[in-house]
Amino acid sequence: MWDYSDKVKDHFFHPRNVGTIEDPDGVGEVGSLACGDALQLMFKLDKDGRIADIKFHTFGCGSAIASSSALTEMVKGKTLQEAQKITNQDIADYLGGLPEQKMHCSVMGREALEAAIENYRTGKPVRRAAESKIICTCFGVTEGEIAKVIQENGLTTVEQVTNYCKAGGGCGGCHSDIEAILQRLGARKPVAADELITTVARPKHLTNIKRIQLVQEIIARQIRPALQRDGGDIELVDIEGTRVLVALRGMCSQCPAAGVTLEQWVQAKLREFVDEQITVQEASE
Amino acid sequence: MRTVYLDNNATTAVAGEVFEQMRPFFCEEYGNPSSIHTFGGKLAKLLDRSREQVAELIGADPSEIVFTSCGTESDSTAIRGTLESYPSKRHIITTRVEHPAVHGLGQYLSQQGYRVTELSVDKEGLLNLDELKEALNPDTALVSIMWANNETGVLFPIDEIARIVKSAGAVLHTDAVQAAGKEPINLSKVPVDLLSISGHKLHAPKGIGVLYVRRGTQLTPLLIGGHQERGRRAGTENVPYIIGLGKACELARELFEAERTRIRKLRDRLEENLLSNCPGAKLNGHKEFRLVNTTNISFEYVEGEAILLLLDRLGICASSGSACTSGSLEPSHVLRAMGVPFTSAHGSIRFSLSRYNTEQDIDYVIEHMPSVIKKLRDISPFGRDEAKPSRTP
Numbered sequence: 001m002w003d004y005s006d007k008v009k010d011h012f013f014h015p016r017n018v019g020t021i022e023d024p025d026g027v028g029e030v031g032s033l034a035c036g037d038a039l040q041l042m043f044k045l046d047k048d049g050r051i052a053d054i055k056f057h058t059f060g061c062g063s064a065i066a067s068s069s070a071l072t073e074m075v076k077g078k079t080l081q082e083a084q085k086i087t088n089q090d091i092a093d094y095l096g097g098l099p100e101q102k103m104h105c106s107v108m109g110r111e112a113l114e115a116a117i118e119n120y121r122t123g124k125p126v127r128r129a130a131e132s133k134i135i136c137t138c139f140g141v142t143e144g145e146i147a148k149v150i151q152e153n154g155l156t157t158v159e160q161v162t163n164y165c166k167a168g169g170g171c172g173g174c175h176s177d178i179e180a181i182l183q184r185l186g187a188r189k190p191v192a193a194d195e196l197i198t199t200v201a202r203p204k205h206l207t208n209i210k211r212i213q214l215v216q217e218i219i220a221r222q223i224r225p226a227l228q229r230d231g232g233d234i235e236l237v238d239i240e241g242t243r244v245l246v247a248l249r250g251m252c253s254q255c256p257a258a259g260v261t262l263e264q265w266v267q268a269k270l271r272e273f274v275d276e277q278i279t280v281q282e283a284s285e
Numbered sequence: 286m287r288t289v290y291l292d293n294n295a296t297t298a299v300a301g302e303v304f305e306q307m308r309p310f311f312c313e314e315y316g317n318p319s320s321i322h323t324f325g326g327k328l329a330k331l332l333d334r335s336r337e338q339v340a341e342l343i344g345a346d347p348s349e350i351v352f353t354s355c356g357t358e359s360d361s362t363a364i365r366g367t368l369e370s371y372p373s374k375r376h377i378i379t380t381r382v383e384h385p386a387v388h389g390l391g392q393y394l395s396q397q398g399y400r401v402t403e404l405s406v407d408k409e410g411l412l413n414l415d416e417l418k419e420a421l422n423p424d425t426a427l428v429s430i431m432w433a434n435n436e437t438g439v440l441f442p443i444d445e446i447a448r449i450v451k452s453a454g455a456v457l458h459t460d461a462v463q464a465a466g467k468e469p470i471n472l473s474k475v476p477v478d479l480l481s482i483s484g485h486k487l488h489a490p491k492g493i494g495v496l497y498v499r500r501g502t503q504l505t506p507l508l509i510g511g512h513q514e515r516g517r518r519a520g521t522e523n524v525p526y527i528i529g530l531g532k533a534c535e536l537a538r539e540l541f542e543a544e545r546t547r548i549r550k551l552r553d554r555l556e557e558n559l560l561s562n563c564p565g566a567k568l569n570g571h572k573e574f575r576l577v578n579t580t581n582i583s584f585e586y587v588e589g590e591a592i593l594l595l596l597d598r599l600g601i602c603a604s605s606g607s608a609c610t611s612g613s614l615e616p617s618h619v620l621r622a623m624g625v626p627f628t629s630a631h632g633s634i635r636f637s638l639s640r641y642n643t644e645q646d647i648d649y650v651i652e653h654m655p656s657v658i659k660k661l662r663d664i665s666p667f668g669r670d671e672a673k674p675s676r677t678p
Contacts, residue, residue, distance in 0.1 A: 002590075012594065018664050033667055034627040036588065036608045036616070040666040057666035061590035061607070065664055139614070162614070169614030 004062060005096035011066035016073050019055040027125070028115030030108055035139050035166065037064045037105065041112040043075075043120075051075050051083060056112075063095075063102040070094050071109040080117050086110065087152050088164070103164045107149055135177045138170025146181050156187050206275055212239050214274045219246075222273075223266055234266070237283040242275055245283040258282075289646045292602045293486075294435050294463060294579060294637035299529070300488040306532040307490075310525035318522055319513065328524055335531025339495055342534040343461075343480065344471035351496045351517045352527050356462040356483030357386040359496040360429075362507040362518070363458040363479040364390055367427045368399070369505035371456075374426035378455075380404045380412065381622035382436075386481075387429050387460055388618065400424070409571040410439035410623050414449060421453040428457050432464035432480075436606055436619040436635055437570030438579025440468065447476045456502065462486055466537035467545070467576050478502045484526065488639070489533035493526035544640045549577035551647050552638055556580040558651040563658045565668060567629055569620060578638040581606070583620075583629030586668035587661035592634055595657045601650055606633040628667075 004012075024042035031038030037060030046052035054076060058068040071091055075083040088106040092098045098106055119125060132144035149155060149164040158178045162168040168178050206214070219236050227234055233249035246266065248258050267280040290298070316325030318332055336347040353359045364387070368377070379391050381403045395401040402420045404412055417428070428450045433440050443459055450457040458479040464470060466487035472480065479502065484493035498504055498517060510519035560566045565585030584592065589607025596603055606617030608631060615621065616630040625633070636650070662668065 012591070013598065015664060029666070033586070033631070036614065036627075036631045038666060057664060057669075059586060059665040059667055060588050062594045064588070065591060166614050 002062070002099050002102065004066075004099070007070075007094070007096040008063055008066040008098065011069040011095065012062040015058075015065055015069040017055050017069065017076075018057065020057070021053055021055050024055075026116040026118075026120030028112045028117070028119055030111045030115055031060070032140075033059065036060065037108060039064070039068050039108050039112040041068070041072075041116045043116055045080075045120075049079050050077055051080070052077075060105065060108075061102070063098055064105040064108065066095055067091055067098070067105040067109045068112075071113060075113065080120070083113060084117060086113065088149070089153060100160075101163050103153070104166050107165050111145070135181070136167035136170070136174045139166040141165050141167035143181065146178060147185060150182060150185055150187050154187070156182065158182070208241070211242075211275060215239055215244055215270060215278075218270060218273050223269060227261075242277040242279060244270060244278055244280045246280060247283050286600045287649070289599075289601045289642075289649050291636040291638060291642065291646070291650065292604050293639035293642075294438075294635065295604055296485045296491065297488045297639050298641055299485075299490050300533060300536055302536060303489055303529045303532045307525040307529040310528060314524075316524075318524060319511070332522055332524065332527055335527045338531035338535045338538075339482070342470070342538050343465065343482075343497060344473045345497055346500065348515075349472075349497055349500055351498055351514045352522060352530075353494040353496050353518055354492060354523070355494045356384075356460070356481050356486075357494075358507070359481035359483070359494045360384075360386040360458075360460055361390060362496050362504070363481060364394075364427060364429055366504040366507060367456045367458065367479070368394070370503040371426040374424050376400045376402070376422065376424040376426060378402045378404065378417065378420050378425060378428040378430075380406065380430055380441075382406055382410065382434055382439075382619045383429070383431055384435055384460055384462065387431070391429075404430075406439075406622050408624050410434060410437050410569070410619070411571055411574065412441055412446075414442070414445060417446065418449055418453075421450065421455060423454070425453065425455045428455050430457075430459055432459050432461040432470070433468060433576050434570070434619060435463050436617055437581045437623075438463070438576035438637075439570045440464070440574045440576065442574075443477060444475045451476050463576060463579075466534070466541075467578060469541075472497065472499070479504070484530045484533065487533050487537050489530040490526055493523055493530045495530070540640060545577050548638050548640065548642070551642055551644065552578060552580055552636075555636060555638075555647045555650060556582070559654055562651070562655045564662060565629070566658075569623065569625055569629075569633055579635065580637075581633060581635045583625065584632040584634065584658050584661075585629045586665045587632045587658060589632050589634060591661050592632065592657060595660065596653075599649075599653050599657075601653070604635050604637075606635070607631045 021042050021044050025045045027042040029040045040057045043051050043054040054072045056068045056072055058065045074086060074094055088110045091106040091109050132142045134140055135143050135146055145165055146161060146167050153164055155161055155164060158168055158175050161178050168175050216236060224234055231250055235247045235249060237245040237247050262280050262282060270278045316328050318325060318329040320326050336350045339350050340347040377394060377399055379387055391401045404416050406412055430441055430446055432443050447457050456478045459477050460481045461470060462481055462483040463486060465482040478499045480497040482495040485491040506517050508519045513519055513522055559582055563584060567583045569581040569583055589605030593603060593605050606620050608614050608616050620630045620633055
């Protein structure tokens with residue numbers, strides 16, 4: 001059983017502002033039956049541009065209904081500019097917190113409000129921000145939506161992203177894409193680098209011998225373990241000045257992304273920890 | 286507030302008679318049955334008596350009964366023990382609707398290099414036995430198919446399955462955790478090799494289970510060490526719980542016919558009322574080939590966790606296959622395997638009865654369920670135009 005706060009229970013058992021508005025100024029809809037939760041939100045502005053009335057219909061679990069109800073109470077009397085500042089965390093805070101796995105309910109509330117405001121401004125029916133490509137096909141979550149929950153909530157793991165917007169909660173096929181978004185946003189550094197950053201600082205001037213030693217060490221301690229985790233391996237063939245020759249083994253040898261791995265990852269690592277001039281090439285056999 | 290407990294496929298109350306039988310074996314008769322002294326050694330006779338009581342319930346010989354700690358241990362022992370006994374065979378057949386104790390283990394084994402075939406089910410939850418025949422091959426070590434489904438109550442034709450599997454030369458295990466005590470099981474007639482039972486599903490306590498091992502079945506033990514259970518399961522016997530389980534099996538056998546008839550009537554009355562009086566209510570699973578105590582009903586356009594929370598406030602205990610209650614984001618694997626549409630998969634509720642349920646319990650649920658569904662339908666954005674009572678054909 002979920003550990004819901006009293007406020008969540010109150011808003012679930014006695015939801016505020018359920019219903020529809022005749023002739024609303026803005027309508028937003030997010031989610032679907034297939035996804036397991038959906039929210040329809042509509043509001044009416046008064047003559048000063050403040051939200052005079054707001055109503056919702058929600059299909060979903062206790063916290064989805066409570067989040068919708070809370071949101072309507074929070075935005076009543078606010079201008080659209082003020083209402084737009086409300087984050088999913090604000091909704092969760094208002095409810096006295098939500099279980100981590102249920103944070104996506106608060107995100108759904110925030111998204112529905114955005115969609116309703118967008119509908120008011122453009123006059124077009126808005127279902128979802130379709131500005132970026134879909135990453136999670138199971139739940140139809142876009143790159144933009146994933147980036148937004150990461151940035152707004154300071155998320156650092158794929159699991160958290162799933163809890164906040166459901167992305168990655170179905171087949172799991174998009175986990176590496178979500179990981180890439182986390183890394184791109186600086187929310188997460190590559191794991192191997194984290195482990196070593198404290199122990200190796202890049203020396204300024206390298207003798208040939210020192211460079212060879214460092215290349216060997218980085219390959220042994222950082223690069224090989226990471227590749228081996230994916231069923232691959234790497235072998236150091238030769239070092240000529242700043243030119244490093246390697247051979248990919250195991251799964252890596254047949255991997256269509258091998259070239260990318262070498263250049264963007266192996267070379268980047270060696271440049272980061274050994275020498276900016278290093279180039280990595282695959283040894284021809 | 287009254288409690289109406291209709292979640293007996295999750296766990297059951299320990300029968301008063303069972304508890305009384307167990308009581309002396311904690312503080313007074315606490316001996317170890319393996320001891321030479323009479324204080325402990327005399328308990329071995331009581332364990333034999335329990336073995337007989339369990340064997341009688343399922344038409345087995347007492348020597349074929351191995352006591353374990355739970356249904357999951359029985360399943361794991363059966364499946365891993367068989368695979369270890371036939372190391373050259375690398376293929377397993379199971380179904381898409383097994384309990385996690387089998388389903389999860391199957392997924393683990395497929396990562397370990399075993400080939401796992403999961404048989405599909407149709408929209409009523411039934412198997413196509415031709416699919417089983419086609420999947421069997423000389424590399425098949427084991428077939429593990431449940432007797433009755435925990436979520437829908439749907440029964441699989443284990444006697445027919447057993448004949449097919451045995452003629453192909455594979456070992457057959459069945460998880461009968463939901464069937465034992467509720468369905469007639471006679472292993473002297475049905476050639477199952479291994480069968481799992483869990484105590485707490487038939488009014489014995491949690492923490493005791495049984496693995497039936499047909500005489501002559503090769504099985505490497507999971508727990509290795511002492512000589513207990515004839516070397517098939519090491520570890521000091523859980524004396525009070527084994528005695529309790531024996532009593533629970535005896536009670537189940539004595540009350541079998543009368544209770545089955547009574548419980549089926551209660552279940553049918555509940556089901557018929559909910560299907561007629563709640564809008565968008567649909568039965569999941571085959572109406573006939575089903576445990577007498579279980580009904581799984583989907584309520585369209587509303588979500589299962591929300592239903593359970595409202596029922597909980599009324600003191601009604603049930604469970605759901607919705608995503609939100611399973612802790613994952615997708616609805617139950619059983620309903621998905623049956624192809625239950627999304628409009629209703631998220632709103633599935635399972636009611637499971639026991640011998641302790643009364644007519645008043647059923648009246649109470651029938652009285653309150655329509656208003657619970659109506660409240661959530663009024664909040665839901667879907668199905669607003671068709672909120673009239675409907676009935677599945």
